[in-house]
Each structure stands twice: as C-alpha cells, then as structure tokens.
Amino acid sequence: MNAAPVVIAGASMAGLRAAEQLRAAGWTGPITLVGDEPHAPYNRPPLSKEVLAGKASFDSLAFRPRAAVADVTWNLGTAVVRADLDRQSVELSDGTGLSYAALVVATGMRPRRLRCPGPTAGRHTVRTLDDARALRTALTEPGARVVVVGAGFIGCEVAATAVALGAAEVTVVDPLPLPMAGPLGELLAGALKRRHEQRGVRFALGAGVTGFEGEDRVTGVALADGRVLPADVVVESVGSIANTEWLDGNGLDLTDGVLTDEHLRVGGRPEVVAVGDVARFPNARYDGVPRRVEHWSIPTDTAKHAAKVLAGHLAGAEPGLDPFAPLPTFWSDQHDFRLQSFGAPALGREDVRVLDGDLDGDVLVGYHRDGRLVGVVALGGQQAAAAAARHRAELLQQPALTA
Ligand SMILES: Cc1cc2nc3c(=O)[nH]c(=O)nc-3n(C[C@H](O)[C@H](O)[C@H](O)COP(=O)(O)OP(=O)(O)OC[C@H]3O[C@@H](n4cnc5c(N)ncnc54)[C@H](O)[C@@H]3O)c2cc1C
Numbered sequence: 001m002n003a004a005p006v007v008i009a010g011a012s013m014a015g016l017r018a019a020e021q022l023r024a025a026g027w028t029g030p031i032t033l034v035g036d037e038p039h040a041p042y043n044r045p046p047l048s049k050e051v052l053a054g055k056a057s058f059d060s061l062a063f064r065p066r067a068a069v070a071d072v073t074w075n076l077g078t079a080v081v082r083a084d085l086d087r088q089s090v091e092l093s094d095g096t097g098l099s100y101a102a103l104v105v106a107t108g109m110r111p112r113r114l115r116c117p118g119p120t121a122g123r124h125t126v127r128t129l130d131d132a133r134a135l136r137t138a139l140t141e142p143g144a145r146v147v148v149v150g151a152g153f154i155g156c157e158v159a160a161t162a163v164a165l166g167a168a169e170v171t172v173v174d175p176l177p178l179p180m181a182g183p184l185g186e187l188l189a190g191a192l193k194r195r196h197e198q199r200g201v202r203f204a205l206g207a208g209v210t211g212f213e214g215e216d217r218v219t220g221v222a223l224a225d226g227r228v229l230p231a232d233v234v235v236e237s238v239g240s241i242a243n244t245e246w247l248d249g250n251g252l253d254l255t256d257g258v259l260t261d262e263h264l265r266v267g268g269r270p271e272v273v274a275v276g277d278v279a280r281f282p283n284a285r286y287d288g289v290p291r292r293v294e295h296w297s298i299p300t301d302t303a304k305h306a307a308k309v310l311a312g313h314l315a316g317a318e319p320g321l322d323p324f325a326p327l328p329t330f331w332s333d334q335h336d337f338r339l340q341s342f343g344a345p346a347l348g349r350e351d352v353r354v355l356d357g358d359l360d361g362d363v364l365v366g367y368h369r370d371g372r373l374v375g376v377v378a379l380g381g382q383q384a385a386a387a388a389a390r391h392r393a394e395l396l397q398q399p400a401l402t403a
Contacts, residue, residue, distance in 0.1 A: 003029050004099045005073070006310065007090055009080040009246070010106030011035025013043070014276025014299035016063055018104045021307030023068040027314060029101065031072040034092060036079035039129055040065075045296055047132040048157040049333050053164050054136065058129060080107070085250045085269060102310045105247070105258050105266060105274040109240035109294065114149060118212025118222075123234045126158060138233045145169045147221045147231040149209055151179035153332045153339075155237035156196065160334040162233075163200045170201050171229055173221065175208040183341075185349040185367065188377060191359040192339070195379075199335045204229060240294070242278050256280055257292040262323035264306040270313045273306035275299060284325040286344055286374070287401045293328050301326040327396055331385070340385035343367070343375030343395045356387055364388055372398055 006022060008015045011033040019031050035041075042061035050056040079093040089099045111125035124135045138144065139162050146162045148155045151174035162170045172179065178189035179196070193203060204223060213220035213228060221229045242257040252267045253259035257280040259266070264281055266272040274281075276299040282288045305324045312319050330341040348367030355376065356364040362380030364387045366373050376391045378384035 005030035015106035017303035025311035107243035122218035150237035275302040345375030
C-alpha cells in the first residue's frame with residue numbers, strides 16, 4: 001500500500017515553499033499540491049507594479065522550479081472543497097477523495113468586493129495573473145479615467161502604475177483621511193500622500209463609495225459626500241478575505257484566516273498546519289496576539305517553521321523548536337520611490353519619530369511602543385531602504401513586548 005501523502009491545499013508561493021521546506025526538513029514521502037488556479041506558482045508583487053506597467057512579462061512571474069520538489073504531484077485547476085480533519089481526508093472539486101498523513105493549509109486570500117449598486121463591467125481587482133492581464137488591457141486604453149477604491153498599499157501601487165501608463169486621470173478614494181495610515185501612521189502617510197500628488201495622483205479621501213454609475217458598464221463612482229467621479233476603469237482594492245470555507249465544519253476558529261498555535265498548528269492537531277497569508281498566528285516577538293500578515297516574506301518564514309514541525313511529527317518527534325517569531329519585512333514600490341519596512345510599525349503608531357533624513361526627501365521613521373523600537377519604515381530611494389535594513393539587528397534583539 002502507498003504511504004499517504006502530505007497534502008498541500010493552495011499551490012501558490014506558500015504552498016510551493018511548504019513543499020520545498022518539507023524536503024529540506026527530511027520528509028521523503030509523497031507530497032500532493034492542490035491549487036485551484038490553472039497556473040504553476042507565480043510571484044504576485046509585480047502584478048501591481050512591473051508586470052502591470054509592461055516593464056516585465058507575465059511569463060517572468062513563474063517561480064523557478066527546484067530539484068528538491070521535482071517529484072511532487074501537482075493537481076492544478078482543482079479546488080479542495082471540503083476537509084474532514086478527524087478522518088484525515090480532503091475532497092477535491094473533481095470528486096476525488098484524498099487521505100493525508102499531514103495537511104498544509106495554504107489557500108491564501110481573495111479580494112474583498114464592494115457591495116454597491118451599479119454595473120460590474122469596468123470594475124477590476126488585482127490578485128491573480130488573470131486579474132492583472134485584464135487590468136493592464138483596461139489601463140492601456142487611451143485616455144482612461146481611473147478610480148482606485150482603497151488607499152492601501154496595493155491601491156497606491158496601482159495608482160502609481162496607472163499614472164506611468166499615461167491614464168488621463170487617476171483618483172484614489174478612501175473613507176479614511178490618509179493613504180496607508182493603518183500600517184504607517186499619520187506622519188509618514190501624509191508624506192506619502194504629498195509624493196503621490198506631486199506625481200499626478202488625486203485623492204478623494206474621507207468619503208466612502210455608495211454606488212457605481214452607468215448602464216452596461218461603469219461610467220462613474222458615487223461617493224457618500226455627493227460627489228460623482230467620472231470613471232472608465234475602477235480598481236477595487238479594499239482588502240481581502242481568507243479562503244477557508246473548505247475547512248468549515250471542523251470546529252476551527254476561522255474568524256479571520258485560520259487560527260494557529262505558536263508552532264503554526266491548527267485546531268490542536270499536530271498533523272495540520274497553516275502557512276502564508278491565510279495563517280493567523282501569535283508572534284512570540286510581539287504581544288502574542290494572533291494576526292495574519294500579508295507580506296511576501298511570510299510564506300517562506302511560515303513554511304520553514306511549519307515544515308520542521310510537520311516533518312518532526314511525521315518522524316514521531318516533538319517540535320523541539322522555539323515558538324514562531326518572524327521579523328516581518330515588507331516593501332512597496334510606488335512611482336520612483338520605495339517603502340521598506342522591518343518589524344511591526346503598526347504596533348508603534350502612537351510614538352513615531354524621524355530617525356534620519358526629512359519627510360520631503362529620503363526619510364527613515366521609527367515606531368516605538370513603551371519606548372522600545374518595534375518597527376522602522378524608509379520612504380525614498382535605495383539609500384533609505386538600506387538605512388532601514390541597518391536596523392534589522394536591533395529589532396531582532398529587542399525583548400518580546402510581553403516580557
Ligand atoms: C498585487 C499584489 C502585490 C503585492 N505586493 C507585495 C509587495 O510589494 N511586498 C510584499 O511584501 N508583499 C506583497 N504582496 C503580498 C504577497 O504577494 C502575498 O503575501 C503572498 O503572495 C501570499 O502567498 P500565499 O501563497 O500565502 O497566498 P496566495 O498567493 O493567495 O495563494 C493561495 C493560493 O491558493 C489557491 N486556493 C484558494 N482556495 C483554494 C482551494 N479551496 N483549493 C485549492 N486552492 C485554493 C488560490 O487560488 C491561490 O492560488 C502582494 C500581493 C498582491 C496580490
């Protein structure tokens with residue numbers, strides 16, 4: 001009889017990294033990856049930047065295949081529709097049932113959509129390769145008037161790319177008074193807004209969207225304060241929803257992603273782990289409050305830790321590891337500048353200090369909690385990003401916030 005595989009649900013970055021790290025951690029048994037997209041795993045950050053701008057090709061997004069995972073079984077274009085964690089089995093959209101020795105939850109996020117009245121044609125999101133293809137076609141129509149709903153990092157990136165592509169008008173709408181104020185705090189968010197405005201982006205802040213105008217396709221965006229913004233292309237960038245419905249009925253906490261313990265295990269089960277954007281984990285480095293982290297560094301960090309935990313369990317050993325305590329890192333390219341973040345700035349939003357430079361040039365900002373540095377963000381060119389990186393060691397040495 002064949003040994004049961006490790007089944008990885010979700011065949012994107014976190015799923016791929018989990019497979020690679022399982023091999024690195026010594027699991028030599030079968031691995032089956034199941035992914036509902038038809039594409040092999042690809043890199044998402046360029047979808048709102050280089051690839052959307054036409055500076056890199058869609059083909060360049062694919063992750064390079066590594067020899068260590070040449071023998072894994074791929075089930076692409078197939079969703080996991082149900083899981084029975086007591087029976088250690090999953091059901092796929094093609095009707096197949098799969099028993100597993102261990103399960104890796106790597107199903108990530110999908111874009112939240114606005115539930116407002118009006119036409120849907122002309123409204124876009126950007127999460128997948130197919131989304132980005134459709135958006136690029138729309139943005140390269142001559143004279144396009146673009147409204148980006150949501151002033152988070154993806155909204156700001158898409159607005160910058162739309163300007164670079166020559167859109168006639170680009171307006172970012174958000175009910176909050178500043179872009180990216182949640183992760184950055186008001187000081188840096190204000191500087192970010194000024195830079196966007198200097199490069200041609202308009203903002204309509206402080207009012208939410210109430211509806212979309214137009215018959216067959218969108219022609220305008222109506223705001224709560226009565227304004228109507230003319231629009232040929234709307235990009236909805238209003239957050240994301242975790243893909244966890246397939247885990248319903250197993251008694252798990254799926255409030256916002258999949259709740260894990262300090263070793264990324266799910267529901268008290270040593271053979272089930274969650275990785276990537278979908279994992280809501282306590283970070284021993286901070287206050288122990290479980291949070292999801294949608295940063296590119298997290299699929300790899302979570303996969304490394306979870307794979308050691310699983311491989312140990314499958315070999316009959318306890319984890320013997322320190323609790324998971326990654327240092328989150330994040331970057332965002334917008335126009336000709338980069339935001340580069342290390343640590344957890346959002347936890348230190350109440351005590352923000354300029355550490356280097358000035359807010360109209362290259363600047364490095366520090367975020368503090370109880371007087372301790374918990375995060376740094378640089379805004380500017382390569383030198384600012386390098387200055388942020390120099391604080392990594394200091395951030396890594398800080399005692400846990402709960403200590
Ligand atoms: C446009 C964009 C730009 C970004 N830019 C940056 C950046 O500049 N810097 C940064 O740090 N981070 C950035 N990120 C974030 C980073 O890309 C994500 O954190 C990372 O891609 C998460 O990977 P993941 O594998 O956990 O999730 P996902 O990439 O969401 O992968 C989950 C996969 O599972 C599939 N799936 C879902 N449900 C099922 C199911 N039931 N069965 C089977 N398969 C399923 C999904 O279709 C998807 O393929 C960006 C993200 C996006 C979308």
